[in-house]
Each structure stands twice: as structure tokens, then as C-alpha cells.
Amino acid sequence: MGLALADAAYASVSLSALLLAGPMLAAHLLGVRATAVAAATALAMALLVPAMDDGSELPHHLVRALIVVTGGLWALVTARTHARHHADLKRMTRIAEWAMIPALPSELGGVNLAAHTRSSADSARIGGDLHDAVATPTGLRLIIGDVKGHGLDAAHLSASVLAAFRRTAATAPDLAALALDLDAGIAPVLEPEDFVTVLLAEFVPGGVLLVNCGHPAPVRIDARLRALRPPRPCRPLGLSPDPYVWRVRLLPSDRLLLYTDGLTEARDCEGSELPFDERLHAALTQPTLEESLHDLLGLLRRHTEGSCTTVVDDLTLILAQPAPVRKSPVAAPVSEDRHDRTD
Structure with a gap:
């Protein structure tokens, strides 16, 4: 004035x-x-x-x-x-964001872990992707998923899936029951066309149990790269899934790559996906999981340099490997002339 x-x-x-x-x-x-x-x-x-x-x-x-x-x-x-x-x-x-999707520890439930997540929105860490892990008496249970869409609506649905997972992951009798619990838990917040693809994994001695509800198949890394596709398809959450569990071998020397479609949707200027070839195998077999993720992201960045499209999808990558079993110390031999010895 x-x-x-x-x-x-x-x-x-x-x-x-x-x-x-x-x-x-x-x-x-x-x-x-x-x-x-x-x-x-x-x-x-x-x-x-x-x-x-x-x-x-x-x-x-x-x-x-x-x-x-x-x-x-x-x-x-x-x-x-x-x-x-x-x-x-x-x-x-x-x-x-960190409360919704906390960073995975480097080791949990006898499994070494490394993760990378990127939102398609520059201003946010969260988006349509989700992941989490819970140690249970039967083994580590892990979820990775992808909500249809982007932005705040997708983030809200991601939060609902994670909340349902954290409520039931440790008590569900198996992964199929867990998937049905997740489907029922998010039903009240689903819009008519909403759905969520999820992959559930439970790490057990010598292998991993999987439930795949419409999600990209994980990749086992051993002497080569092998996509672990389910024996039969299962619909995503929100579309009346009929989940089932199957087991695949996972030795201590093997690794498991879990990812969302941000990896396969990353195209070069000719529209080609990142090839799952020897370069990717070399990246995923570096001495540490963190080094492997770093090299994988480098391959992805070089693959999309000069891309004809500016569309960037949400991306989540998780590398898992059974942790080496710690040997218990050998007890000293018991003397044969001890009076408290029993046969």
C-alpha cells in the first residue's frame, strides 16, 4: 500500500x-x-x-x-x-517415502540383498513399483510388484499392497495363501480397472519358492541367465488370481534377479530391449551384488542413450543370493573317563 x-x-x-x-x-x-x-x-x-x-x-x-x-x-x-x-x-x-519403501538391508533371513528403485516422476522416489522383504521362521519372504499406472494414485495403491504384505507375510501358511490375502486386502481400494502384478519369493535351503501373479519372470544367474517362467500363467491381483507355488533350484553360488517392467521397457532408438546376453551375465556376476547392480545400471544407461523416446518407466531391481552358511564352532572332544558321560 x-x-x-x-x-x-x-x-x-x-x-x-x-x-x-x-x-x-x-x-x-x-x-x-x-x-x-x-x-x-x-x-x-x-x-x-x-x-x-x-x-x-x-x-x-x-x-x-x-x-x-x-x-x-x-x-x-x-x-x-x-x-x-x-x-x-x-x-x-x-x-x-522411506516409511513406505524402506531400503532393504544387505542381509536378511540368510539372504544377501541389493536393490535399486527409481520413480518415473523426478520429484518422487515412489511410484507404481513396490518391494519389501520380511524374515519369517520358514525363510525370507520377498515381494516385488508393479501397480497399473503412475503418479499419486499408483503410489496410494502401492502403499496398500505393502501394508497388506507386512500384515500377513509372516503368518500366511504359504505364498499362495499370501497372494490371496494380498488380493483380498487391497480389494476395497481398487478401482474397476486397477490391478497389480506381483512376484512373491520365499528362500528355502537349496532353492526358492515362487508365486507369480502376472509379473515379469525372475532370472536365475548361474553359468548362464535363465528366466524362471511359471508352469502356467496366473492373473494379477485385482483380477481374480489363482496363485500356486512352485520351487526352483537356487544354490549358494547362484543369484536371483527380480525386476519390474522398467527394465524390459527401456528401449534404444530402434525399439529394442536390453539384450539378456553375455554382457548382462558378466554384469550380474561381479564380485558383490552392489557392483553387479552398478554395472547393470550402466548397461541400461548406455542402451538407452540417444533413445527416440523420452518416456521413462518406474524401475525396481533386486539381486538376491543365499548367504554363506556360518559353520558352528567345533566342540572340544569329551574325555572318555568323565563320570557324567552317558551312552
């Missing part, structure tokens, strides 16, 4: 409104540093006006400079307030 009255009192000072437009826009759109630059530029222009216009009185120029200084300071305060609110919102969003 004071700025408007001062400007109205001096007709020749109307230029101040134009000079303030830059800092005000920068405060709302560009951030603190850009606002400071815009405010300094506006003040410099206001101070240069007397040198270019000898016909105006000096008090008019002083009032204009005062208006620009005051407006610039106000714009800077506004920009700092916006930046603080944005940082708070970003921090709270990250907390919520």
Missing part, C-alpha cells in the same frame, strides 16, 4: 512497478539466488535513470530507488520463505 501511494504521488516514478516485476516473479518461480540477482539488477536500473534523464527532479529518483529497494527486500524475504517451505515439504515427502 505504501509503495502504491508513493508511486501515485510522483507520476514520473511509475517505472518502479516495472522494475519490481522481475524480483517478484523470481521470488515465486526461480528461488533465492535468482531473486537476489533480479533485485540487484532492478536497483541498478533505478539508480541509472538519473544519468539518462536530466529532466526529472532528484527526489523523484530517490523515491523510485527507495521503492525498488523495499520491493526487492520483500521479494527476497518471499523467496526465502518459499524455499524453506519447499525444503520442509521435500523432507517430509522423503520421510514418507
Whole structure:
């Protein structure tokens, strides 16, 4: 109000409104540093006006400079307030994301793990992909899934699947029952066309039990890459699935790659998928799981460089390998002449 009255009192000072437009826009759109630059530029222009216009009185120029200084300071305060609110919102969003999809530990339930997840939205970590793992008395149970769609609706459905998994993963008698529990648990929040593809895995000695509800087949890495496709198809959650369990061999030297379709949908300019060839096998057999994921992501990045499409899908990658069995210390031999020895 004071700025408007001062400007109205001096007709020749109307230029101040134009000079303030830059800092005000920068405060709302560009951030603190850009606002400071815009405010300094506006003040410099206001101070240069007397040198270019000898016909105006000096008090008019002083009032204009005062208006620009005051407006610039106000714009800077506004920009700092916006930046603080944005940082708070970003921090709270990250907390919520980590609560929904926490990082997998490097070892859980006798299985070594490494995971990478990327949302198709630059501003969010979560999206349509989901994963989690729970150690149970029968072995580690792991879920990886992909919700139809993207954005907040997909993230909400992902959260519902994960909540249902965490409620029932440790108590379900087997993976087929777990899949049915998940299907029933998310039914109240499903829209008519919603569905979720999921892969459930339970690591047992010498093998892994699998339930695949419409999800990309995992890949076993041994001397070669082998896609572990189910004996018969099963519909995704939300589409009346009929899940069943089957077992595949998984030796301590073998690894298991679980992924979402962000891996297979990553195309080069000719529309080709990343080939599952010797280069991928070499990447997935590096000394550590983390190194293998790093090399796999490098292959994926080089494969999509110069791609004709800018569409980026959610991507989740999990590498799992049975942890080496820790040998129990050998007990000292019992002397034969001990009186408490029993046959």
C-alpha cells in the first residue's frame, strides 16, 4: 500500500512497478539466488535513470530507488520463505517415502540383498513399483510388484499392497495363501480397472519358492541367465488370481534377479530391449551384488542413450543370493573317563 501511494504521488516514478516485476516473479518461480540477482539488477536500473534523464527532479529518483529497494527486500524475504517451505515439504515427502519403501538391508533371513528403485516422476522416489522383504521362521519372504499406472494414485495403491504384505507375510501358511490375502486386502481400494502384478519369493535351503501373479519372470544367474517362467500363467491381483507355488533350484553360488517392467521397457532408438546376453551375465556376476547392480545400471544407461523416446518407466531391481552358511564352532572332544558321560 505504501509503495502504491508513493508511486501515485510522483507520476514520473511509475517505472518502479516495472522494475519490481522481475524480483517478484523470481521470488515465486526461480528461488533465492535468482531473486537476489533480479533485485540487484532492478536497483541498478533505478539508480541509472538519473544519468539518462536530466529532466526529472532528484527526489523523484530517490523515491523510485527507495521503492525498488523495499520491493526487492520483500521479494527476497518471499523467496526465502518459499524455499524453506519447499525444503520442509521435500523432507517430509522423503520421510514418507522411506516409511513406505524402506531400503532393504544387505542381509536378511540368510539372504544377501541389493536393490535399486527409481520413480518415473523426478520429484518422487515412489511410484507404481513396490518391494519389501520380511524374515519369517520358514525363510525370507520377498515381494516385488508393479501397480497399473503412475503418479499419486499408483503410489496410494502401492502403499496398500505393502501394508497388506507386512500384515500377513509372516503368518500366511504359504505364498499362495499370501497372494490371496494380498488380493483380498487391497480389494476395497481398487478401482474397476486397477490391478497389480506381483512376484512373491520365499528362500528355502537349496532353492526358492515362487508365486507369480502376472509379473515379469525372475532370472536365475548361474553359468548362464535363465528366466524362471511359471508352469502356467496366473492373473494379477485385482483380477481374480489363482496363485500356486512352485520351487526352483537356487544354490549358494547362484543369484536371483527380480525386476519390474522398467527394465524390459527401456528401449534404444530402434525399439529394442536390453539384450539378456553375455554382457548382462558378466554384469550380474561381479564380485558383490552392489557392483553387479552398478554395472547393470550402466548397461541400461548406455542402451538407452540417444533413445527416440523420452518416456521413462518406474524401475525396481533386486539381486538376491543365499548367504554363506556360518559353520558352528567345533566342540572340544569329551574325555572318555568323565563320570557324567552317558551312552
